[in-house]
Amino acid sequence: MTFELPGFIELRDYQEDAIQNWFTNEGQGLLEMATGTGKTITALALANELFKRKSRLNIVIVTPFSQLSSQWMKECRNFGLKPIKAYQNSKVWTPQLDDAIRAYNKGLTDIVVTVTTNATFSMAPFQNRISKMDENTLLIIDEAHYFGAKQLNKHLPHKFLYRLALTATPTRWMDEEGTDNLIRYFGNKVVYSFSLRDAIEQGFLTKYYYYPRLVHLNEGETEEYIELTNKIKKLYYRSKEDSDAKESMERLALKRARIIYSAENKIIELSHLLNEKGVHNHSLFYCGDGKHKEERQVDAVLKTLKTKFNVNAKRFTSDESNHERDELLSAFESGEVEALVAIKCLDEGIDVPATKYAYLIASSGNPKEFIQRRGRVLRKHAGKDSATIFDFIVIPPDIQDISEGMDDFYNMVRNQLKKEFLRFKEFSDLAINGPEAEDVIWELKKEFNLLDI
Structure with a gap:
């Protein structure tokens, strides 16, 4: 399995700036990027750069809905990855993920990518498997504002060293505590903001x-x-x-x-x-x-x-x-x-x-x-x-x-x-x-x- 930026993708300046800011913040942070400005591509390009620096990487990607997870699966394949579909049919994904974790921990593979949903991520079968994952794991949470909620926030693993949150709206409506908890987990910082006004004025939307x-x-x-x-x-x-x-x-x-x-x-x-x-x-x-x-x-x-x-x-x-x-x-x-x-x-x-x-x-x-x-x-x-x-x-x-x-x-x-x-x-x-x-x-x-x- 190869992991590289597809030839048909050329990162925009703001995407490269976002990636650099995340690394400057010691591999943690939240990207506040307007809907439609390429958060998924930015995240996978960031993961690719981290993989180059570390030589091996376990990646866990979490989204709110299965439809959105399917889109991430498609983008992962564009980057040469073979993601595990860890949602819906647990009888299929649990043995696949178990095998992948064992292979990674034994050094038989250098890259594992798992795509799941908020619901599956927070359940015991997935949480139990997190405990077996290496601390040098990159956790990517898409539409991360959901994880300001207590019932989801408590499931965020503190053992993972690399953490990336993606959202157009990091501030939770009428929930200051939830917003603070979310940003605190992701390195205490919104490391990059690219607003809707920026995106429209620069012709990206x-x-x-x-x-x-x-x-x-x-x-x-x-x-x-x-x-x-x-x-x-x-x-x-x-x-x-x-x-x-x-x-x-x-x-x-x-x-x-x-x-x-x-x-x-x-x-x-x-x-x-x-x-x-x-x-x-x-x-x-x-x-x-x-x-x-x-x-x-x-x-x-x-x-x-x-x-x-x-x-x-x-x-x-x-x-x-x-x-x-x-x-x-x-x-x-x-x-x-x-x-x-x-x-x-x-x-x-x-x-x-x-x-x-x-x-x-x-x-x-x-x-x-x-x-x-x-x-x-x-x-x-x-x-x-x-x-x-x-x-x-x-x-x-x-x-x-x-x-x-x-x-x-x-x-x-x-x-x-x-x-x-x-x-x-x-x-x-x-x-x-x-x-x-x-x-x-x-x-x-x-x-x-x-x-x-």
């Missing part, structure tokens, strides 16, 4: 247009939103000392968030938008996991596309097998499938560079989610000069009737809009038509004293 679409909650949704907010407020102070109250508050907060994700008028607004702008090939529709009336939002969008607009659209969710997803991605790239309607499985690292239009029908206030989704759309592709993002921003009805005199309702609306507008700011700042997008929400920002966003 596609420029994009951004169009916010305002969606009103209906009366029933507004009433439920207010009722849930009042219940959450009552539990807030108790939750600091009462775990049951905290659990109840979090459950109510999730229920309230789903009102925003699943607002019924989103489907109506989507129909208006498609009537106005037309339906385009290579379109990606992001939905929430909530319901529209009595059916899942993803199914409601799919039905709208097929029946009202005669679009060859397909669902892309966790219900589809890996094989089905691979076929869908291939058909989408070729144009045979015009649109994909997804929930969350396209959020993390799955390559869909052909995407030209994205419809964010459900977006949370979590920067990790909406930054990843934008990144899916901005990858370079033949015949793609720019991308277009439509963002469905939820606002309450009858904005004009709300005054600062109605303090509770006013503040409730303001807090909700602030979450939506933070996403708007992130998207509009780098958009080709940023000032034009700003005009759509200017009056709302002024009305609710949010001009600083």
Whole structure:
């Protein structure tokens, strides 16, 4: 088995800088690189350089999902490697990994590469095999922000000397402790940052247009939103000392968030938008996991596309097998499938560079989610000069009737809009038509004293 940089790959300057910074930090560190800027290639090139310096190397690569692990397997093969697929069928991979570890420890082989998923990595069969691995192991964690969570962080092996984290969003939303633990494990340092702005300005990602679409909650949704907010407020102070109250508050907060994700008028607004702008090939529709009336939002969008607009659209969710997803991605790239309607499985690292239009029908206030989704759309592709993002921003009805005199309702609306507008700011700042997008929400920002966003 050979391990070398493929002849068709030429590292960019920023990738070489990232690799050098990691070595300068004694073989540990986190690379904060925008989605679509070549994190996988950078990591494998780094591993190749470490292998040259050490003459032998054990590599463990961990990703959140099997689909993403499959992409890593493919890239490893491009580098001449024969990775062990250590996920899904444990009866197959456990004896393969056992044999590879024994061969490596006896000096019969100089390179072992194992690709796994977060779930498999954290389970006993894999953790037991880590104890048999050499300390001179390179651990590569893709989409590393997940490992700030306690249940995953506790499984990170401290015996491994070489550690590389990859993510576009190292800061965990509302989890300072998790962020600190993550960075501490990976050498106490973000050793290199390459932002989305850098990538767009230097021509490595596609420029994009951004169009916010305002969606009103209906009366029933507004009433439920207010009722849930009042219940959450009552539990807030108790939750600091009462775990049951905290659990109840979090459950109510999730229920309230789903009102925003699943607002019924989103489907109506989507129909208006498609009537106005037309339906385009290579379109990606992001939905929430909530319901529209009595059916899942993803199914409601799919039905709208097929029946009202005669679009060859397909669902892309966790219900589809890996094989089905691979076929869908291939058909989408070729144009045979015009649109994909997804929930969350396209959020993390799955390559869909052909995407030209994205419809964010459900977006949370979590920067990790909406930054990843934008990144899916901005990858370079033949015949793609720019991308277009439509963002469905939820606002309450009858904005004009709300005054600062109605303090509770006013503040409730303001807090909700602030979450939506933070996403708007992130998207509009780098958009080709940023000032034009700003005009759509200017009056709302002024009305609710949010001009600083």
